[in-house]
Amino acid sequence: MSVGERDPHSGHMTTGHDWNGIKELNRPVPKIIWLFLIATFIFSVVYWILMPAWPLGVTYTRGLLGLDQTDTLQAQLEEGAERQSAWASQIEELSFDEIRQDTQLMDTVRDTGSTLFGDNCAVCHGTNGRGGPGYPNLSDQAWLWGGAPEEIQQTLRVGINSDHPESRIAEMLAFGENNMLGRDEIRDVVTYVQSLSDPEAVADRPQEALANGEEIFTANCASCHAEDGSGMTELGAPDLTDNSWIYGSDRQSIYDTIFHGRQGVMPHWEARLSPLELKILSLYVADMSAGED
Template identity: 55%
Template sequence: MSVKERDPLTGHQTTGHEWNGITELNTRVPRAVWFFIIVTHIWALVYWVLMPAWPLVNSYTRGLLGVDQQERVERQVGAANAARADWTTPLATLDAAAIRDDPALMAHVQRTAPALFGDNCAACHGTDAAGGPGFPSLVDDAWLWGGDAETIMETLRVGINSPHPDSRYAQMMAFGQSGILTRPEIRTVVDYVQSLSGLETEADADRLARGATLFEENCASCHGENAMGNQDLGAPDLTDAHWIYGGDDASMFETINAGRQGWMPAWEDRLTVADRMMLTLYVQDLAKEADNAD
């Protein structure tokens, strides 16, 4: 078949290819498509010249217009911070009690803090701040490191088990995996701790006595002889009904056997002092509201 042969129906030349009686046409590309291709290529060339476009080894092509979106955002953020400096400056310099005594400042806190919490804290502690498995609740009175404003501010600043040089450190030993306690001994300790917090257990007096001895030998150094925790070490109270990882048999066995090590980021480089103060006041108010509801 000749390439110059024309299809009798459309009048277009054919390519010379035929499959099962179907002839391939040598149809021209529509002019609108060529126009679109040419215009977009010209636009791309112009954009590459005028705007930041191509990555280099340690930088990028800046473009003739010198547009820098990062610099623009930084200017906008700086302008926004300057516009609200009249109330963020006191938040960064006054203590919590003085701020609470100022209704105008507290109005800003109540308006701004929920969004701060939602953007930075809710992913772990929940939108209701009630926590979840592995993340403590912020609406109860079971504070690991203390619930006063100064302590909360410091925890926000340095984090827990974070890379910050001043980070708070807390770690539950893996008593089973490290061979310190056998599996039956771990189950005995579980029964004893559950009895301290008021959970139901079928352990008899002798088993609970053995659990008390094991607790004194292995757990009291962190959680205290009365098992009420130690906020200097971030060791939780084991006599209340608040559990970070769960108070059931399986969860407690896993905690004692494999250990636990929670983590919280340090917010010093990500949130301003005023932001951290607003979050501190906010979570304190959440805890008070929960107490009042009870």
Template identity: 35%
Template sequence: MSKKDVETTGHSWDGIEELNNPLPRWWLMVFYASIIWAIAYSIAMPAWPGIKSATAGMLGWSTRAEVAKDIASFEEMNAGVNAELASADVTTIDVNSDLHNYGVNMGAAVFRANCSQCHGSGAAGNVGYPNLLDNDWLWGGTIDEVAYTIQHGVRNETDEARYSEMPRFGADELLEPAQIDQVVEYVLSLSGQDHDAAMATEGAVVFADNCAACHLEDGTGDIFQGAPNLTDAIWLYGGDRATLKETVTNARFGVMPAWGQRLSQAEVNAAALYVHQLGGGQ
């Protein structure tokens, strides 16, 4: 068909006429089929978003349901070994056994999903969240102590939680500002940092009267009270002068959930196996 055989739309721009060429029939058929398919899909499958959920669709298909089905199938396959892990004494599991290997791999998944947000993906910790790779453990680093801490948590609302509370020496006016400065200098001296020797001498008396009951007379701490060692270079919140003053003034009160209320016993034991084999603790 030549240009002269095709009608125009009547539009012309700078002498250029718009031809009224019809769309190819195959293109129109595909277009109409796509419309029909879209309507059918939106009726049969989840499609239209709402405030809290999407339309379910007449077929009732759900990605969540498919994932739940897959999870259930794997849980069924692993039910036996999970029951064995849940009932096992974590202190007696042979590190060369299949159960230990399974537990460590399962614990790694549990850690990534629930613990890495605070302790870091590599378990090296963050400010206020302990490094799980070293040997500095406030509540004990044996595998049974690690399992207990995971099970019951720290300073939460459950009765079995690990619990300690440092006084707010400044906020509650238990110490004078000058005494706080003195004890900070003394703590700096305990860890071998630069300090004011004269103030540290005065701070030793303040420390003995107010801090030694938990941190012990030599400042090495008591892990079972959750009182850290003040003589090393490991600091949960920081060991510089300003941070120590903030700690003494307003105290710290880190909280860890009781994971035993959220995880299965097998998952708790698996997490303990994973954390313990990272190399820290006892």
């Protein structure tokens, strides 16, 4: 290592380090850095004195200002509850129809309901409510138990096939597994069921299969789905004449449904959501369906 010398251009001493003729200068720390460090230190000391800062076992230094985030949070919660009470009491007291006619209340329902739906329902039904395989589309007009807010509220409250003592109960029997129908009979029923919503899908199927499927349907399925296949909301039996399918409308999916049966579960929310939240969520879901083109 070479002996330190003064750089003729900058006037600073070198450190004595040399890399291929490039010498390192021994420059002092810039004043702006010292000012920044000093300002930071002063700020820290002032903050420690004024604000809660140092842990002391089970407690902490309170600071001269005596600020407590618990008190701040509590004040914010009380302020929010006060703002909420202005419209919450109206929603609790008014009927569904009266609320739906009040544009300001419905704006509140949409705002609050979207949060409730996202926190509790979107994981199964999607953020847009359009559902997916095994989960109903809530944004259309097809409802298993009815789409009026009152009916939606009841479904939310007790669930479907849930452990609630008043749960709605619905089950699609396993006609194949339980040997109630043979495979050829199920195939014919599939053909007939497809014809109810999409006649073009079975245009190439034998008329004999279609007629046989209708006969089997009348004998085994009409008691729940109605003779015309339009379903029965009082039983939670879906309408087979529309284009809304929970488990799929292709032949294999319909065959699997008839052969193995279905028993979807909708959890009940009575113990998880307050009556006010259930009412808001019911209105929100009904409004979501009403907005579908």
